[in-house]
Amino acid sequence: MRDPSAASGPPSFVHLSRLAPAGATLVIEGDEAHYLSRVVRVRAGETVRASDGGGGVATLEVLAVTPRVEVRVASREQRVRSAELEIWCGAPEGERADWMIEKLAELGAARLLPLQAERGAWNKLEARRERWERLAIAAMRQSLSPWRLEVLPPATLDAMLARADRAGARWLCQPGGGSPPGPGVATGTTIAVVGPSSGFSDAELKRLREQGFTDVGLSSRRLRTETAALAIAALWACAGPSADTEASGGAGLS
Amino acid sequence: MRDPSAASGPPSFVHLSRLAPAGATLVIEGDEAHYLSRVVRVRAGETVRASDGGGGVATLEVLAVTPRVEVRVASREQRVRSAELEIWCGAPEGERADWMIEKLAELGAARLLPLQAERGAWNKLEARRERWERLAIAAMRQSLSPWRLEVLPPATLDAMLARADRAGARWLCQPGGGSPPGPGVATGTTIAVVGPSSGFSDAELKRLREQGFTDVGLSSRRLRTETAALAIAALWACAGPSADTEASGGAGLS
Numbered sequence: 001m002r003d004p005s006a007a008s009g010p011p012s013f014v015h016l017s018r019l020a021p022a023g024a025t026l027v028i029e030g031d032e033a034h035y036l037s038r039v040v041r042v043r044a045g046e047t048v049r050a051s052d053g054g055g056g057v058a059t060l061e062v063l064a065v066t067p068r069v070e071v072r073v074a075s076r077e078q079r080v081r082s083a084e085l086e087i088w089c090g091a092p093e094g095e096r097a098d099w100m101i102e103k104l105a106e107l108g109a110a111r112l113l114p115l116q117a118e119r120g121a122w123n124k125l126e127a128r129r130e131r132w133e134r135l136a137i138a139a140m141r142q143s144l145s146p147w148r149l150e151v152l153p154p155a156t157l158d159a160m161l162a163r164a165d166r167a168g169a170r171w172l173c174q175p176g177g178g179s180p181p182g183p184g185v186a187t188g189t190t191i192a193v194v195g196p197s198s199g200f201s202d203a204e205l206k207r208l209r210e211q212g213f214t215d216v217g218l219s220s221r222r223l224r225t226e227t228a229a230l231a232i233a234a235l236w237a238c239a240g241p242s243a244d245t246e247a248s249g250g251a252g253l254s
Numbered sequence: 255m256r257d258p259s260a261a262s263g264p265p266s267f268v269h270l271s272r273l274a275p276a277g278a279t280l281v282i283e284g285d286e287a288h289y290l291s292r293v294v295r296v297r298a299g300e301t302v303r304a305s306d307g308g309g310g311v312a313t314l315e316v317l318a319v320t321p322r323v324e325v326r327v328a329s330r331e332q333r334v335r336s337a338e339l340e341i342w343c344g345a346p347e348g349e350r351a352d353w354m355i356e357k358l359a360e361l362g363a364a365r366l367l368p369l370q371a372e373r374g375a376w377n378k379l380e381a382r383r384e385r386w387e388r389l390a391i392a393a394m395r396q397s398l399s400p401w402r403l404e405v406l407p408p409a410t411l412d413a414m415l416a417r418a419d420r421a422g423a424r425w426l427c428q429p430g431g432g433s434p435p436g437p438g439v440a441t442g443t444t445i446a447v448v449g450p451s452s453g454f455s456d457a458e459l460k461r462l463r464e465q466g467f468t469d470v471g472l473s474s475r476r477l478r479t480e481t482a483a484l485a486i487a488a489l490w491a492c493a494g495p496s497a498d499t500e501a502s503g504g505a506g507l508s
Binding site (some may be wrong): 019099103106107108138143144145179180183217218219220221222223224227231235237238 | 318323353360361362391396397398399433434471473474475476477478481484485488489491
């Protein structure tokens with residue numbers, strides 16, 4: 001079925017790990033070529049949009065579909081992000097990280113840092129990173145965003161705290177915490193920390209609060225790790241910048 | 255492994271479809287008995303909490319674990335909900351409804367109404383309802399809530415609009431919409447409408463807006479159906495009532 005957004009919404013949007021300068025020709029292969037040739041069914045002469053996942057966006061003119069897709073870079077620009085969300089997250093249970101990553105990517109989180117907490121370790125991370133990369137790229141395409149969720153290697157709280165200074169806002173997602181800021185206030189880097197499925201230890205909570213992390217309550221209910229991460233990303237998406245994606249063209253989805 | 259919440263958090267919490275009056279004895283079987291006897295490992299003399307999913311909550315004294323669990327109802331009360339969220343949702347793609355239902359239940363949505371939209375139909379619903387019921391009960395136990403997400407049979411927009419009058423707030427989740435209300439403002443019934451994966455038709459949008467639904471923008475990105483539903487539930491959870499669950503006892507999760 002032809003992608004309905006191709007008819008009425010913004011042009012098709014793909015991820016290319018490297019964007020050539022304007023004027024250059026490129027050959028697109030693999031998943032993105034399949035998406036263009038089989039799902040969206042682009043034809044020679046049509047225009048598509050592409051991003052490198054790092055804010056670089058380009059308009060591509062399709063030269064040939066074989067089913068590899070040959071394109072010429074018609075124009076290229078670099079976007080700058082005015083606000084970004086970084087999530088330090090303890091391990092959720094089982095395979096729940098997979099869809100958490102998809103949803104964090106769709107909601108526009110910049111980075112996920114898997115946090116090795118006292119009461120919960122991330123396991124088999126290397127085997128899952130390739131899958132997460134694919135999910136993050138698919139979500140980026142879906143959400144028409146020029147930025148791709150970056151999943152960093154797992155680290156301890158000590159290592160993460162060494163990078164807390166960069167953040168303007170520091171949120172500790174914790175039951176009973178205060179209300180997070182309302183819409184329109186997210187600027188710079190916000191770090192949100194979510195505990196593992198068994199929760200943070202008292203010592204971990206103390207260290208985070210000493211480093212300026214403020215308790216933020218997301219619900220009167222007890223949320224799973226992945227649900228809390230997703231909820232804070234949804235709140236941030238609603239409070240965040242409004243003009244950094246391709247979606248303003250009016251896709252059918254909310 | 256013993257549930258860590260049993261040691262430091264609130265007492266174990268189970269779902270019972272019918273709660274007997276105080277003083278009566280009950281035999282718990284099936285999934286909930288398994289949870290109590292194998293996961294939490296309750297013992298005779300201990301106390302657990304239970305809910306019927308409709309605001310009824312009880313304290314139960316464990317009499318015997320065989321592994322069926324015999325209990326005596328020590329006390330029983332009925333909670334009243336001051337605010338509730340009802341979601342009218344077009345069909346997401348594939349199996350994405352499963353985890354959407356789990357997350358809506360965890361975040362405390364009251365009802366999900368599968369909306370048969372012009373551009374998207376819910377399929378094989380009957381075969382999935384039993385699974386959804388189990389997911390909603392598990393999420394209720396997890397989130398320590400006395401209310402269970404209710405999943406209604408699928409219906410057309412016409413049928414749903416006939417029940418719109420009950421709602422104080424009516425949100426149409428749509429790209430480019432205004433900011434949803436901030437924390438602390440959710441009272442009464444809020445209805446949030448989310449389009450199917452191919453979006454609402456112009457005619458559907460017109461009808462919803464004529465019935466008082468206000469466009470609410472959740473993100474500058476294009477969100478999938480299930481992501482939009484989850485995002486609005488997260489915003490509502492943050493804006494909603496704070497004292498209607500068991501979680502105030504201080505579980506380790508946010």
